[in-house]
Amino acid sequence: MTDKLKIFDTTLRDGEQSPGAAMTREMKIRIARQLEKLGVDIIEAGFPAASPGDFEAVQLVAKTLKKTVIAGLSRAMKKDIDACANALKPAKRRRIHTFISSSDIHLKHLFKKSREEALAATAEAVKYARQFTDDVEFSAQDASRSDLDYLCKMVEIAIKNGARTVNLPDTVGYAVPDEYGRMIAYMRNHVPNIEKAILSVHCHNDLGLAVANSISAIQNGARQVECTINGIGERAGNASMEEIVMALKTRADKYKFTTGVKTEEIYKTSRLVSTLTGFMIQPNKAIVGNNAFAHESGIHQDGMLKYRQNYEIMTPESIGVPESRLVLGKHSGRHAFKKRLEDLGYNLSPEAIDNLFAKFKDLADKKKSVYDEDIEALIEEKISSAHEVYQLTYLHTSSGNTTLPTATLKVMKGGTESSEAATGDGPVDAVFNAIDRATGFKGKLENYALKALTQGRDAQGEVTVTVAVNGDEAHGRGVSTDVIEASAKAYLNAVNKLLLKHKTKSARAAFDIQKGLKL
Ligand SMILES: [Zn+2]
Numbered sequence: 001m002t003d004k005l006k007i008f009d010t011t012l013r014d015g016e017q018s019p020g021a022a023m024t025r026e027m028k029i030r031i032a033r034q035l036e037k038l039g040v041d042i043i044e045a046g047f048p049a050a051s052p053g054d055f056e057a058v059q060l061v062a063k064t065l066k067k068t069v070i071a072g073l074s075r076a077m078k079k080d081i082d083a084c085a086n087a088l089k090p091a092k093r094r095r096i097h098t099f100i101s102s103s104d105i106h107l108k109h110l111f112k113k114s115r116e117e118a119l120a121a122t123a124e125a126v127k128y129a130r131q132f133t134d135d136v137e138f139s140a141q142d143a144s145r146s147d148l149d150y151l152c153k154m155v156e157i158a159i160k161n162g163a164r165t166v167n168l169p170d171t172v173g174y175a176v177p178d179e180y181g182r183m184i185a186y187m188r189n190h191v192p193n194i195e196k197a198i199l200s201v202h203c204h205n206d207l208g209l210a211v212a213n214s215i216s217a218i219q220n221g222a223r224q225v226e227c228t229i230n231g232i233g234e235r236a237g238n239a240s241m242e243e244i245v246m247a248l249k250t251r252a253d254k255y256k257f258t259t260g261v262k263t264e265e266i267y268k269t270s271r272l273v274s275t276l277t278g279f280m281i282q283p284n285k286a287i288v289g290n291n292a293f294a295h296e297s298g299i300h301q302d303g304m305l306k307y308r309q310n311y312e313i314m315t316p317e318s319i320g321v322p323e324s325r326l327v328l329g330k331h332s333g334r335h336a337f338k339k340r341l342e343d344l345g346y347n348l349s350p351e352a353i354d355n356l357f358a359k360f361k362d363l364a365d366k367k368k369s370v371y372d373e374d375i376e377a378l379i380e381e382k383i384s385s386a387h388e389v390y391q392l393t394y395l396h397t398s399s400g401n402t403t404l405p406t407a408t409l410k411v412m413k414g415g416t417e418s419s420e421a422a423t424g425d426g427p428v429d430a431v432f433n434a435i436d437r438a439t440g441f442k443g444k445l446e447n448y449a450l451k452a453l454t455q456g457r458d459a460q461g462e463v464t465v466t467v468a469v470n471g472d473e474a475h476g477r478g479v480s481t482d483v484i485e486a487s488a489k490a491y492l493n494a495v496n497k498l499l500l501k502h503k504t505k506s507a508r509a510a511f512d513i514q515k516g517l518k519l
Pocket of ligand 1: 014171202204233234238
């Protein structure tokens with residue numbers, strides 16, 4: 001007998017709360033579509049009351065997807081629930097996810113409510129949310145640091161008023177596996193109406209225990225797990241979806257649970273999220289890191305050749321790592337290109353294909369072999385540039401061991417082009433200085449990394465940067481056969497994200513919901 005476990009993906013909500021991971025609507029839609037293909041059960045698309053931008057993004061995801069349940073987050077208050085209900089209106093299947101804190105620390109210092117007031121707010125919010133949908137989830141924020149008997153009471157009240165899913169998060173990443181599992185078991189044994197709801201968990205990785213805590217909870221009766229792709233999220237991140245799913249699959253001898261996830265889509269989803277957010281995946285990251293399936297030592301390689309299972313507990317194919325990445329060259333036609341796009345999972349309009357094909361031809365002129373990564377970079381660039389405030393239209397640099405590095409460039413903003421020139425310590429510094437002048441945006445470069453996107457001397461350079469301004473930061477990414485151009489694109493990408501984030505942030509402040517955002 002195996003039990004079905006629901007996968008609740010919050011990459012677009014908690015994941016987006018990672019410092020520097022602001023996403024445009026286009027990015028969210030692209031990720032949401034891939035999540036649906038991956039087969040998660042619920043997608044938490046955002047926090048509609050937070051800002052008009054968040055509202056629109058949730059609404060667009062709700063309009064676009066057809067199969068997956070779309071959830072929106074709301075505090076336990078009417079105006080948040082109203083925003084949620086409105087944003088989710090176009091969804092085929094919708095869920096309102098409402099929350100309040102259950103720990104004394106939060107009630108006293110964050111919500112400034114008594115225990116009794118929080119119980120009343122729970123009842124009222126859940127009942128109100130049920131007017132809009134039967135599918136209501138209630139979360140007791142900071143559950144893992146709450147008094148267990150009080151938590152039981154809150155859970156009972158939420159279920160009594162119509163919550164079908166009750167989530168007990170380890171909001172601050174403080175729990176350890178046995179204790180967290182016991183909390184779930186305690187709820188099952190002490191809440192009289194517990195059978196009427198699905199218990200859910202939501203773990204943060206501050207102590208590196210998010211996945212272990214989630215699995216301990218599942219063993220003790222939780223049947224929904226909240227997680228993100230690549231484990232992105234607030235602070236140290238959330239429980240990583242791919243790690244939970246592959247742990248359950250690989251150790252099916254021990255864990256009798258099934259999920260709806262098509263694991264062959266994991267690798268592609270992981271890369272998409274990494275590319276669009278600019279969050280690089282560490283090489284030794286479990287499941288999706290570049291080295292996750294690399295066997296370096298001679299003894300291991302020999303063992304692998306003799307019998308793969310000597311050292312391999314799961315196969316790269318099971319998560320969809322593509323076998324051969326060499327695809328196209330300069331003589332490949334539109335038909336072959338279109339076919340390859342489809343194989344990679346992109347079903348695009350004829351105009352979009354024409355547009356990409358022209359870019360592909362330009363690229364194939366510059367490098368001999370065009371790999372899947374190159375094609376994906378073209379597509380992602382198109383998605384992430386859709387709403388860019390500034391676009392780079394011209395770039396010229398000169399540098400050498402005896403000349404002063406200089407950069408001249410032009411940027412386009414809303415149909416107006418402006419040009420600037422600057423010098424610097426090197427050509428990259430000169431380019432960044434010129435961009436600062438052209439945009440009037442003086443960011444601090446926190447991090448700069450350059451790597452080859454694929455193998456070979458003609459490989460494209462992939463530059464990722466972190467740029468900070470006034471306590472805010474954003475990651476940018478740029479890809480080109482010219483590393484200076486890649487640097488310019490990455491820096492400008494980060495500047496554009498900061499501009500977008502600034503807009504969202506001031507809107508969020510206007511909505512006065514800075515408190516209690518960190519579920
Ligand atoms: Zn969280």
